[in-house]
Amino acid sequence: MDFRFPPEDLDFRRTAAAWLDAHLPTRLPPREWERELGGGGWVGIGWPRPAHRPDYGNRTATLTQQVAWAEEYARSGAPARAGHIGENLLAPTLVAYGTREQCDRFLPPIARGEELWCQGYSEPGAGSDLAGVRTVAERDGRGHRVTGQKVWTSLAADADRCFVLARTEPGSRRHRGLSLLLVPMDQPGRVEVRPIRQMSGDSEFNEVFFDGAHADEVVGREGEGWRVAMGLLDLERGVSTLAQQVGFEVELADVVRGLGAPRDPVLRERLVRQWCELRVMRWNALRTLGSGEPGAASVAKLLWGRWHQRLGELAVEVRGAAATVGPAPWQGGDAYRIDDAQRLFLFSRADTVYGGSDEIQRDIIAERVLGLPREAR
DSSP states (O other), X not given: OOOOOXXXXXXXXXXXXXXXXXXXXXXXXXXXXXXXXXXXXXSSTTOOOOTTOGGGSSSOOOHHHHHHHHHHHHHHTOOOOTTHIIIIIIHHHHHHHSOHHHHHHHHHHHHTTOOOEEEEOOBTTBSSOGGGOOOEEEEETTEEEEEEEEOSOTTTTTOSEEEEEEEOSTTOOTTTTEEEEEEESOOTTTEEEEEEOOTTSOOOEEEEEEEEEEEOEEESSTTBHHHHHHHHHHHHTSHHXXXXXXXXXXXXXXXXXXXXXXXXXXHHHHHHHHHHHHHHHXXXXXXXXXXXXXXXXXXXXXXXXHHHHHHHHHHHHTTGGGGGSOOOGGGTSOTTOOOHHHHHHHHHTTTTTTTSOHHHHHHHIIIIISOOOOOOO
């Protein structure tokens, strides 16, 4: 397979890089930066643009051009995207499973960078095994009333809306009776967001509590939420995986720079292995991009999860005992803050859990690709 990008994609990549160079570095708040991206035509690239609503997305782009943009964005060091979940997860899901009216209503404000979304999937008792969802939604005269708790909800504190996987069929179990609902977050007394404070002092994730919160839309048919949710998770591991790998390249380069030219042959071998495995992951991601190949997303998740953990281990191992402590207060630092290598090590511990644990990914490959019998429950 030829992994080289054609000339038109290289031109697109140069255009993207030039725009980013002209607009970075930025001190804009996350929401304003999203509007800047939307105004520049860089949100929703490649989305379908029906004749009745050409504002669904911005500039046209092939799948490989979308990859080029995502990679250049990651390579530029631009801020983490506050609109990632709406643009890359919800929007393609609406195109695939939603109604024309839902696309008309929700896609244009996402493309303009005006509306932010969060994802209400995981619960305290239903993380990688989403079939254990216990959040319930009962019909009322205008839609559904949602009651329950979600956890590890990224960007919930700033989001305007949340797509929530909830049980709409009373007494249903496992994959049956679930629906994907669209819930406005601005419902005082009915939606509460609590930041999850980490040891580092950051709060990247949140708990979200729904107490009879109104949901005004169902994506797909009611009761078919499992099919929609699984389709969305496959989107989560598509183009964004290639952009993520650019971030991995930057982290690997930082580790190499910190080491200089290591004399230890074992250490050199580990660094070379990390580099080789990263190249293989990229080629595999390009090979399966847009193919719909069964199990491709699960294979990719297994590959990069353990790879990233090994990189985090290497980043702190080579520093020895110094990697276990922060800067002392008398050195002008905050002893409770961590540096980039320590953050890489600690955060990568979760790589084999979030987004579907390794055990779940292996089950998917075994059952859906290899055709092995399902595990008895």
